Every structure is written in structure tokens, then in C-alpha cells.
Amino acid sequence: MARKIELHESHPRYLSLLAREKLVTGFQRGLVASEGLIAHGRGECFDYLLGECTTDSARAAINVASATLLLARYPVISINGNVTALCVDQICGLNRSLENSSVEINLFYYTKEREKLISEEFKKYGLTRIFGIDSKNLVSIPELESNRRLVDRDGISNADVVFVPLEDGDRTIALKRMNKKVITVDLNPLSRTALSADITIVDNIVRVIPQLIKCVEFHRKHSSENDLKDLIESFDNSDGLKKALEVMKSKQVPFQ
Numbered sequence: 001m002a003r004k005i006e007l008h009e010s011h012p013r014y015l016s017l018l019a020r021e022k023l024v025t026g027f028q029r030g031l032v033a034s035e036g037l038i039a040h041g042r043g044e045c046f047d048y049l050l051g052e053c054t055t056d057s058a059r060a061a062i063n064v065a066s067a068t069l070l071l072a073r074y075p076v077i078s079i080n081g082n083v084t085a086l087c088v089d090q091i092c093g094l095n096r097s098l099e100n101s102s103v104e105i106n107l108f109y110y111t112k113e114r115e116k117l118i119s120e121e122f123k124k125y126g127l128t129r130i131f132g133i134d135s136k137n138l139v140s141i142p143e144l145e146s147n148r149r150l151v152d153r154d155g156i157s158n159a160d161v162v163f164v165p166l167e168d169g170d171r172t173i174a175l176k177r178m179n180k181k182v183i184t185v186d187l188n189p190l191s192r193t194a195l196s197a198d199i200t201i202v203d204n205i206v207r208v209i210p211q212l213i214k215c216v217e218f219h220r221k222h223s224s225e226n227d228l229k230d231l232i233e234s235f236d237n238s239d240g241l242k243k244a245l246e247v248m249k250s251k252q253v254p255f256q
């Protein structure tokens with residue numbers, strides 16, 4: 001039976017509850033795998049420790065990610081069920097603002113039906129072409145087991161930069177082996193994805209994408225190619241991960 005939950009903006013954890021509700025609704029609609037709910041719970045835990053806000057080091061990573069996406073020959077955004085449930089509209093907005101990018105579906109817990117539902121959801125938000133769904137166009141990532149080794153010939157396989165929010169480690173490492181530049185969003189600074197990506201944004205994806213779009217639009221107007229290259233060269237991903245962990249460790253017990 002469908003539940004009716006009333007969420008009030010005055011609730012101190014309103015945004016977190018809203019995200020949770022989006023995941024549950026996405027699960028009921030068949031967009032999110034049951035395992036996706038568990039992954040979200042893990043993310044919530046790290047977000048709690050971060051204080052549910054964008055830290056300075058995450059802001060710096062978002063800035064460098066925008067520069068990298070703008071300089072890319074062909075950036076591809078890889079999406080899954082959780083990303084769809086949480087921010088389908090923002091991902092479509094990011095794709096529009098990048099102008100030369102594509103969106104590709106990649107599901108860890110693959111079913112044809114879920115793939116179809118996700119692709120229809122993106123079409124509702126104005127995306128006309130989505131990669132990863134035409135079996136004739138799929139090629140294998142070397143050395144990766146499971147159906148997730150498949151990528152689209154005209155999507156990720158051809159990309160120089162791949163944006164893979166909420167990704168699992170094996171695939172991130174496999175994409176790195178294919179010489180892709182990998183940008184991720186992961187609230188866990190210790191995950192294999194966070195450790196192996198070129199740019200890790202340790203923040204909640206619902207906060208990241210709107211800021212990423214703003215940075216893309218800002219740099220497109222105000223920054224030269226050399227400005228963007230300088231930004232990228234001065235970035236140290238492991239430093240950002242250490243700073244995220246420091247923020248988490250610095251939380252104090254709020255009583256004596």
C-alpha cells in the first residue's frame with residue numbers, strides 16, 4: 001500500500017529526509033535496486049559526520065571538476081538508479097550546460113526493465129539520447145567481470161573524461177586502466193572509488209550537481225583555457241580526501 005509521508009521544511013534534517021524519501025519512492029517505482037537503499041544509508045552516515053554541508057575541500061574539488069569537464073574533448077556522465085532517483089533533473093541540466101557531453105546508463109544490479117524505466121525517466125526531463133542501452137553498441141572493458149564491464153562504443157568507450165558519481169571501486173579502477181580521467185562524487189573518502197579517481201568530490205550528490213553547474217557556467221564565461229589548466233594542475237586529490245577525513249574526525253561529543 002502506498003505510504004503518505006508529510007515532510008516539513010522546518011524539520012532540522014528536512015533535506016536528508018527528502019533525499020531518503022526520493023530513494024524509497026524510486027525503489028517503489030522500480031528505478032532503484034534494493035541494494036541501492038543500503039548504499040544510500042552508507043552515504044547518509046558519512047554525510048552526518050560531514051555535517052550535511054559542502055566543505056571547503058569539496059568546493060575546491062567541484063571547481064576542478066568543472067574545469068576538467070569544460071576542457072574535455074568528450075565528457076560522459078555515467079548514471080545509475082540512485083543518481084536517477086536523487087537528481088535526474090540536475091543531471092540533465094549539467095548535460096545541457098556542458099554542451100558536448102553524453103549520458104550513459106550503467107547498472108550494477110542490471111535488469112532490462114530497470115534500465116528501461118531509468119531511460120524513460122531521463123527522457124521525461126528532456127534528454128533525447130541516452131547511451132548504454134543498445135546491446136549492439138556495447139563493448140567490453142578489459143579485465144572487469146560482470147555485466148558492468150560493458151560500455152557504449154559511442155559513450156564511455158569514446159570519452160576522455162568520465163563523471164561517475166556513486167560508483168563502485170572495480171569499475172572506477174577499470175576506467176582508470178582504460179586511461180580515462182575519472183571524476184566521482186562519493187561521501188566515503190575511504191572507498192576504493194574515492195581513492196582511485198582523479199577527482200573525488202566528498203559530498204552529497206544532491207548538493208554537488210547544482211554547484212557544479214554554477215561553476216561550469218562561471219568558468220565558461222570568465223576563465224581562459226590556461227586558467228582552467230592551472231586550476232587542474234594545482235589540484236591534489238589525496239589532500240582533499242585527507243581534509244574530508246579531518247572534518248569527520250573533528251566532530252566533538254556535544255556534552256561533558
Ligand code: ATP
Nearest residue numbers: 039040042043168169186187188191192193204205
Ligand atoms: P567501493 O567499491 O568504491 O569501495 P562501495 O562498495 O561502498 O565502494 P557502493 O556501495 O557501490 O560502493 O557505493 C556507494 C557509495 O556511494 C558509497 O561509498 C556511499 O558512501 C556513496 N553514496 C551513497 N549515497 C550518496 C550520495 N547521496 N551522495 C554521495 N555519495 C553517496
